[in-house]
Amino acid sequence: MSACRRLSIFARKLHMFDSISIGTSGLLTHAKGLRVVGNNLANVNTPGFKSAQLQFAELFDQGSGPKAPQDSPHSNGLGTGVASLGSKINFRAGLDQSTGNPLDLNINGNGFYAVRRDGEILYTRSGDFRFDEKGILVNSAGDQVMGLDSGSKLTEISLDKFNNSAAKATGTVKFRGNLTMTTTTPPIDAKVNAIPVFDANGVSQPISLSFKNNGGGNFTMTATNAANATLSTQQLKFVGGLLDPAQGPLTVNLAAAGAPAVNVKLDFAGITSTSETTTLAPNANDGYVAGARTDTTIDADGSVQVHYSNGQTVKAARLALANFEADSALEQIGGSAFAKKEGSSVQYGFAGTDAFGKLLSGHREGSNVDLAEEFGNLILMQRGYQASSHVISTANDMIQQLFDMKGR
Known part of the structure; x- marks a missing residue:
């Protein structure tokens, strides 16, 4: 060859x-x-x-x-x-999934949740949240969900200081309804019994109010405690069926054993005095007993609301959302989480503000x-x-x- x-x-x-x-x-x-x-x-x-x-x-x-x-x-x-x-x-965005868990969240729009894993801040769209045994908000991977304080600093969301709701003494009792101006022989006095009032220790000290019709829209109000002891006697005046604008507030001094005395304001603004039957009744009371935490929810703006057995609700913290100029600023690291690439910038804010989406409670984002x-x-x-x-x-x-x- x-x-x-x-x-x-x-x-x-x-x-x-x-x-x-x-x-x-x-x-x-x-x-x-x-x-x-x-x-x-x-x-x-x-x-x-x-x-x-x-x-x-x-x-x-x-x-x-x-x-x-x-x-x-x-x-x-x-x-x-x-x-x-x-x-x-x-x-x-992934498929919206209804879970019924009030702590689960789905971002309707832009944004990522900021979470902390082993000291590093990561970002995720997975919103299946719960409070761990220490009362800290975490996701299913155990990462701590971050909130944003007033100084725009990331911080953990903890219920440590929100286990109980302290009692509050009653400051004002508001009334609604009508106080009849009709006089009869013998006169029939109006009375409102067992009005709940709380002392400085949050203990209920009910009072009763009786109204003697003096005619001409003038009444004498007498306040008594549970033992029927008189606490105060004051005048109440109506003009043309409405409370006299010159009528000053009526105040009852409530003193109970083992608690400081408190002045309770009785607010009758808005009630009427006509010939109709008396329907006077307490409408609102700003005092309450001590309460224990019963439930925790998260609002559409990311506010964590703590609910207590005494009917009170307190805002604990607000979730932080993160946004990036481009998707290329993130790299996948597992656990449905992403890390910010070196040199990339991140913007933090709250749900429903600026370019951030709102949150849907009881839902979570599934796989896309x-x-x-x-x-x-x-x-x-x-x-x-x-x-x-x-x-x-x-x-x-x-x-x-x-x-x-x-x-x-």
Whole structure:
């Protein structure tokens, strides 16, 4: 065999080896793609999970042979296979899921929850929250959910200082209804019994009020305690069926054993005095007994509301939301959480303000995996892998034929 022919056969072998290399790159890259699709499908029920898609890129060889003319429609490069540029995360909102848990939240709009894991601040759309045994708000992964204080500083949300509601002495009792001005013989006095009033220790010290009709819209009010002892006697005046604007407030001094004395204001503004039957009754009381925490909820603006057995509600903290200029500022680290890339900026705020979305209580965001799309991608990865394997087997057959030609 001539040297020229041997050289030609050797060159063809090299091209066949390149084809095997190209086919191998296809196998490896489509295997990565299959892994990405498989991970998406495996997390179809993971709250807050964001699906990803592998990005393919061609490998191109300019070649070392003669160059084609500039105006030629042909290219020198033959290609050297395919590679991956990594996966691209899809940040579209996941499916809204109703849970019935008042602590679960779904962000309707922009924003991520800020959570702390091992001292590092991470970001997530997964809103399945609960209070742990220490009274700290955490998610299902055990990450501490962060709030935002008045100084725009991230802080944990704790119920440690909200276990009980202290008692409050009554300051004002408001009344509603009508006080009849009709006089009879003998006169019938109006009376309101057992009005709940609380002393400085939060102990109920009910009082009763009786109204003697003096005629002409004038009444004498007498306040007595539970032991029927008189606490105060004062005048109440009406003009044209309405409380006289010059009428000053009526105040009852409430003194109980073991508690400081308190002055209770009796507010009759808005009541009437007509010939109708007396319907006078207490309408509001700003005092209350001590209470224990009974429930905790989160409002649409992220405010944590603590409810007590005495009917009181206190705002404990407000959840922080984070927003980024671009999705590329985040990198996936697992547990439905993302870390901020170095050099990226983050903006913190509250739900319902600026560009941040509102929160929906009793709901959470599920995975955004589209099963139809993923099964389509699954077929594409399978076919790409199959085609690459055929390239390798075909190139191998051609190399074998070249070896056989050399042998002959």
